Amino acid sequence: MNTKLSQLSSEEKAVLARLKAWLALQLAAEAVRNDEGLRQACPAAGISLKLAIRGAGAGMQLVVKNGIARVYSVGWPQLVLFFPGSASAIRVLSGSKGTAVPLPLRPGAFKALGFFRKASSRATELLRGAETPEDVRARLLLAATLYGLEAVAGDTYLARRMQIIPDGVVAVRAGEIEYFVEKRGNAIHVIEAQQRPDAVLSFADYQSAIDVLSGKRQAVVALGSGKVRIEGLLPLVQGLFVVLDRLSWYLGVAL
Structure with a gap:
């Protein structure tokens, strides 16, 4: 039985709100990168929009300009979409009713x-x-998973576990796709290309990645069948799966 939103502590609500906001921005950015029609639909001058949640840390901003989409934690956007609390952000970003206040700061705010x-x-x-x-x-599934790890890594529940996981960089590969994830202390970040990662987690093909990341196939089964391979610093990759379990718990919270 899934945990309900009302059962979460204030800290857990803040983590879930940040997670929802971070994924909303990162997946919007990935959609822009992968859809020519969407890039063409972007206003000629570009857009910048920040999601800000009271009590859930610094806001996060999506910037799209000249067909390039990026997500930043700093900057002066055209519009801030302000949520008065974590619960409101969670509900709205989950597609349910909640309070979100648009605050225009520069021309083109509502186009953004x-x-x-x-x-x-x-x-x-x-x-x-x-x-x-x-x-x-x-x-998109890899982006959602890896940026999700980034968002929940600072959860107090994971603090002791994060101390046990060795620091290092993991390359995650599927076909022509490659992401790099760095674990340092109690933080996880998706980073730019790294020539010599400490470990490699690779999927045999795109469909293998889709099956595992969408939950259709268990990672253990995929490992046993050779659809997923791990090379290098095994405890680092195993540690990321611990964080992934916590991410899955958050994503399973019912409104």
């Missing part, structure tokens, strides 16, 4: 909001659509 909504909707379509190319769906 409209584009963010369009990009978020397109990300959902790409994740769920049967016609989505395997490589695009695999990339």
Whole structure:
């Protein structure tokens, strides 16, 4: 039985709110990178929009300019979408009713909001659509998983476990897709390319990544069948699976 939102502590609500916001922005950015039509729909001057949640740490900002989408923790956006509390952010970013206050700061603010909504909707379509190319769906699922690890790593529940996990960099690969994840202390970050990672987690193909990351196939079974391979510093990769379990718990919280 899934844990309910009302059962979470204030800290857990803040972590879940940050997770929802971080994934919303990162997946919107991935949708822009993978959809030419969406890039064409972006206003010519570009857009910048920040999600800010009271009591849940610094805001996060999506910037799209010249067809390039990035997510930052700093900057002066066209519009801030402000949530008065963690519960409101969780509900709204889960597609339910809640309070979100748009605060325009610069010209083009509401065009930025409209584009963010369009990009978020397109990300959902790409994740769920049967016609989505395997490589695009695999990339979105990998992004959701790895940026999710980044968002929950600071959870107090994981503090002692994070101390046990060795520091290092893991390359995560599926076909032509490659991400690098760095664990340092109690933090996890998706980083730029690293020439010599400490470990490599590789999927045999895009469909293998989709099956494991969507929950259709257990990682243990995939490892046993050779669909997933681990090389290098094994305790580092095993430690990331511990964080992944916590991420799955958060994503399973019921409203």
